[in-house]
Amino acid sequence: MSTAVRRKRNSPNNPVKKEKEDSILSKKKNDVKEPLVSWRKLLGRFLFTVLILGVIFFSTMHKSVNEIIFASQRETIDRRSHRVNCSPDYDKEKHLASCLPKICGRVVTDTLITPEEAQQLLKLAKKGFSYGESDGGASILDLYSGALSMGRKFVNIYKNPEYANMFTEDDFKVYRNVKTKIQSTISMEFGAMPNDLYPTQPTFFSRITSKAAKTIHDEYWHPHVDKETYESFHYTSLLYLSNYGVTFSGGQFVFIDKNINATIEPKLGRLSMFTSGSENLHYVEKVVSGERFALTISFTCDKKFAIKQIGPK
Numbered sequence: 001m002s003t004a005v006r007r008k009r010n011s012p013n014n015p016v017k018k019e020k021e022d023s024i025l026s027k028k029k030n031d032v033k034e035p036l037v038s039w040r041k042l043l044g045r046f047l048f049t050v051l052i053l054g055v056i057f058f059s060t061m062h063k064s065v066n067e068i069i070f071a072s073q074r075e076t077i078d079r080r081s082h083r084v085n086c087s088p089d090y091d092k093e094k095h096l097a098s099c100l101p102k103i104c105g106r107v108v109t110d111t112l113i114t115p116e117e118a119q120q121l122l123k124l125a126k127k128g129f130s131y132g133e134s135d136g137g138a139s140i141l142d143l144y145s146g147a148l149s150m151g152r153k154f155v156n157i158y159k160n161p162e163y164a165n166m167f168t169e170d171d172f173k174v175y176r177n178v179k180t181k182i183q184s185t186i187s188m189e190f191g192a193m194p195n196d197l198y199p200t201q202p203t204f205f206s207r208i209t210s211k212a213a214k215t216i217h218d219e220y221w222h223p224h225v226d227k228e229t230y231e232s233f234h235y236t237s238l239l240y241l242s243n244y245g246v247t248f249s250g251g252q253f254v255f256i257d258k259n260i261n262a263t264i265e266p267k268l269g270r271l272s273m274f275t276s277g278s279e280n281l282h283y284v285e286k287v288v289s290g291e292r293f294a295l296t297i298s299f300t301c302d303k304k305f306a307i308k309q310i311g312p313k
């Protein structure tokens, strides 16, 4: 091709080139009008993804912001406490002042009760529940009153010869030793004069499973204040006898606080002690699988609610 011809083709007035350029331009125009995915659609998809991610993020954050694991099953806690302001619940009991809490809150320890004591108490509980259990998910065995869940009712193990030899003197001894240790720790932790603090009832072993509730006694998961449920209580202690996430799932204990709930994961030998007023509103999560054993030992400042030695009367 001669240089002259090449020059002509490259010249702006070349009709062949102009035609080509026009065709490219019109193609570009069409591309703008009808893209494969419109920018609106893309923006919509982007915003939708952001929204979904936001919902996931905030629901996760929400849980972690509003709930802390106060005591995890995986750790061994020598002593952990959380102070809260005392509720006015104690104000009308000024006559019991020497024993009423000077400090309100919760204390957890995994080292006050020995593994041997906890194992012995677990054996005792299992022996008791082998004689009777609730039709629903929550059975109790009250070593003071003798009440044992049986179907939809309770029997008194101290009044029925069938149960007469269920527990040995050794069983009661371990319970009493554990109770005495808890009593002195509570008086020290919450500022109660030891001589004015008494064990009270109910004091009971509990066994919770995932069975559906049959009576109101099986509904352990409602938020409540112990001092309202049990008139005599000033201090509650819970000794856990099985391991969350190992022998059962669900069943965490939860303190409901204003800004952030505090969860206790039960474990064998873990002791939780707290003042029983409305500063310590709480509930137990439903047990999902397995068996959850615990022992409740409670204390009062009011001598008229004091109980004597536990065991057959």
Ligand SMILES: O=C(O)CCC(=O)C(=O)O
Residues within 6 Å of the ligand: 206, 226, 238, 253, 282, 283, 284, 294, 296
């Ligand atoms: O078993 C527990 O962890 C707590 C039970 C309880 O709150 C209660 O019996 O009042």
Ligand SMILES: [Fe+2]
Residues within 6 Å of the ligand: 224, 225, 226, 282
């Ligand atoms: Fe309670």
